[in-house]
Amino acid sequence: MPAVTYNADGLVPAIAQDAETREVLMMAWMNEEALRRTLATGKATYWSRSRQEFWVKGETSGHHQAVEGVAVDCDGDTILLTVRQTGAACHTGNRTCFFTALTPEDAL
Template identity: 70%
Template sequence: MPVSDAETSLDAAIVARLKRTPDGLVAAIVQEHGTGEVLMLAWMDAEALHRTLTTGRATYWSRSRQEYWVKGATSGHHQSVRRVALDCDGDALLVTVEQTGAACHTGAHNCFSDELPVSALEAR
């Protein structure tokens, strides 16, 4: 279970700005520094965000394993954090990283390789 707001060391002013899902998570969009390529989407709670900001290593909450994970801890495909921004509504984070190796668990550089057809484009 994610750490409660009372247990996290994240600044209370930042915690107050986060608009989270009922299970306490906020979407973290991960972007590659330099290219701007969107690599993946992951989930953070206040504690994962605190760990990310204080260590410079991307730390997420795994919904399937119900535990924190540092990207690359087992795969070697690390994410060194260069910037973290909170969107204007407080419901998403943009994490800009230096990616080492693949970002996707499938081995692909990013997690967005399955393009879907947009029928409106055909009508133009």
């Protein structure tokens, strides 16, 4: 397994995927300590860039992510969490953060 490669800010993107449906739920950021906490506790723990603090998914919303697996991609620069999601993954209340389709015109 490749070592995790963190960006210049010491962060790596982490994708959360539903363990049962394989639906992609969300993307957030982790630093080395967030990844260590996630692996140690089995609770998805991320780094909030805006608040400059750790957050355990569901700590305030009740929408927890129980981590069943953690993998790193072939380049070591993206983490994939396989989770059991309780409630919505997105802060908007949607099950997933990926609910807005883009058209070719949107991407220009």
